[in-house]
Amino acid sequence: MLRNEWLKLRTIRSPWLLLAVTQVLIVVGASGLLARWDTVDADAATRAVAHVGLLSLAPLLLGIMAVAGEYRHQTITATFLSVPRRGRVVGAKLAVYGAAGLGFGVLGTATALAATGVWLGIKGGSVDLGYADLWRTVAGDVVWNVLFALIGVALGALVRNLVAAIGVALAWLALVEGLLGEVLGERLSRWLPFQAGSALGHLPNVHNGLPQWGAGLVLAGYAAVFAAVGLALTTRRDVT
Amino acid sequence: MTDIAVLGLSKQFGAVRAVDDLTFEVPPGQVTGFLGPNGAGKTTTLRMILGLARPTSGRALIGGQPYHELRAPRREVGVVLETTGFHPGRTGRDHLRIAAQIAGLPAGRVDEVLARVDLTAAAGRRVRGYSLGMRQRLGLAAALLGEPRVLILDEPGNGLDPAGMAWLRGTLRDFAAGGGAVLISSHLLAEVAQTVDRVVILAGGRVRYAGDLDGLGAGDAALETAFLRLTGAPAS
Numbered sequence: 001m002l003r004n005e006w007l008k009l010r011t012i013r014s015p016w017l018l019l020a021v022t023q024v025l026i027v028v029g030a031s032g033l034l035a036r037w038d039t040v041d042a043d044a045a046t047r048a049v050a051h052v053g054l055l056s057l058a059p060l061l062l063g064i065m066a067v068a069g070e071y072r073h074q075t076i077t078a079t080f081l082s083v084p085r086r087g088r089v090v091g092a093k094l095a096v097y098g099a100a101g102l103g104f105g106v107l108g109t110a111t112a113l114a115a116t117g118v119w120l121g122i123k124g125g126s127v128d129l130g131y132a133d134l135w136r137t138v139a140g141d142v143v144w145n146v147l148f149a150l151i152g153v154a155l156g157a158l159v160r161n162l163v164a165a166i167g168v169a170l171a172w173l174a175l176v177e178g179l180l181g182e183v184l185g186e187r188l189s190r191w192l193p194f195q196a197g198s199a200l201g202h203l204p205n206v207h208n209g210l211p212q213w214g215a216g217l218v219l220a221g222y223a224a225v226f227a228a229v230g231l232a233l234t235t236r237r238d239v240t
Numbered sequence: 241m242t243d244i245a246v247l248g249l250s251k252q253f254g255a256v257r258a259v260d261d262l263t264f265e266v267p268p269g270q271v272t273g274f275l276g277p278n279g280a281g282k283t284t285t286l287r288m289i290l291g292l293a294r295p296t297s298g299r300a301l302i303g304g305q306p307y308h309e310l311r312a313p314r315r316e317v318g319v320v321l322e323t324t325g326f327h328p329g330r331t332g333r334d335h336l337r338i339a340a341q342i343a344g345l346p347a348g349r350v351d352e353v354l355a356r357v358d359l360t361a362a363a364g365r366r367v368r369g370y371s372l373g374m375r376q377r378l379g380l381a382a383a384l385l386g387e388p389r390v391l392i393l394d395e396p397g398n399g400l401d402p403a404g405m406a407w408l409r410g411t412l413r414d415f416a417a418g419g420g421a422v423l424i425s426s427h428l429l430a431e432v433a434q435t436v437d438r439v440v441i442l443a444g445g446r447v448r449y450a451g452d453l454d455g456l457g458a459g460d461a462a463l464e465t466a467f468l469r470l471t472g473a474p475a476s
Binding site for chain 2: 001003004007008011012013014069073074075077078080081082083084085236238239240
């Protein structure tokens with residue numbers, strides 16, 4: 001079942017394109033920061049590498065495509081005919097796409113470190129791989145990628161319409177969470193998913209955010225709830 | 241010998257009773273036509289038989305078991321539905337590989353069914369480049385992959401040219417002759433009359449006739465005449 005979901009994933013082009021675009025954006029993000037940074041230090045390097053967390057948008061979209069994509073291309077019928085126990089299908093997608101999120105996170109980190117190394121080298125420094133904060137950031141960003149992948153799969157299962165699911169995700173991230181945050185105030189808005197993700201990924205623009213481990217738990221909580229609801233609805237609903 | 245048994249099957253969508261207390265049988269060794277006007281509830285019934293939709297009441301059994309309890313569904317039941325789609329960016333061969341893998345079938349089966357539906361040459365191309373007829377044949381290939389004992393087809397003739405139709409007719413008759421059960425839903429009455437042994441006619445969610453084709457009368461137009469009469473079509 002897991003091998004099957006992986007086979008489905010690797011026989012289309014969009015995941016690979018998304019991966020490629022993500023790497024480019026990470027390099028752009030890191031470069032943009034480091035090109036203008038005067039002090040060449042570990043903190044700068046950490047901030048540059050933290051872009052990997054922002055690009056967790058990619059596994060989110062990929063996750064959405066996992067289920068909603070099957071509905072869009074009408075392959076969901078074949079999938080549920082082959083595996084009538086639908087819970088197994090959702091479980092396998094969560095596992096495989098979660099692993100894809102891990103892949104995105106790890107590869108993104110490697111790319112970010114490489115780009116950062118190049119920039120620091122140009123400015124006469126080098127990446128301090130012994131800097132603890134760097135690895136805390138990396139760990140947080142990778143986990144953020146994984147959790148967003150899981151949330152994506154669940155969102156796709158809930159909404160089923162590919163365009164609507166992507167629209168909801170983007171609208172939430174670009175607009176709705178921000179607006180909701182203003183209504184809720186600083187203390188409560190720290191618990192919203194993107195803010196939690198940012199705190200988890202140790203992004204430099206997070207002030208008074210949740211502690212990293214707490215943010216991780218909150219985001220994992222979101223993923224669990226979404227996944228449970230997605231699973232329940234998928235098993236019960238008719239396939240049109 | 242595997243058959244399909246529908247027992248008191250009903251489906252309610254809010255206030256609308258789309259399928260009302262259906263009971264009929266699709267025996268092995270015969271081709272059974274599933275006929276009815278648009279909106280009669282045929283597709284809904286097929287979906288319930290396949291576990292894609294949940295009945296409001298009643299049961300549908302394949303070889304005595306509901307679909308979701310079949311241990312290897314693709315090896316018992318081959319399905320071609322109108323809503324079966326393919327990811328346009330994936331090749332035909334990859335689609336079949338995915339279906340074969342999940343059913344635990346050897347990789348060689350993919351090439352066998354591709355040859356059977358005459359898609360070997362096009363198998364390496366992405367599905368977005370396929371004609372309607374080619375997609376239909378790919379769907380048939382997927383249905384035959386597991387060497388099932390039951391075939392359920394919803395408008396399989398869509399997009400097939402006359403040679404393709406003749407091939408399909410032959411394939412279904414051979415399948416039934418070999419002991420398989422076939423349920424085929426179609427609007428093409430003339431084609432159906434040449435292919436089937438039995439018919440189940442549905443209208444308004446209810447069974448209007450379930451029995452041998454011969455029981456509807458003799459002559460070329462017998463099926464059409466009986467169909468229009470049973471489904472309450474206005475007289476021309």
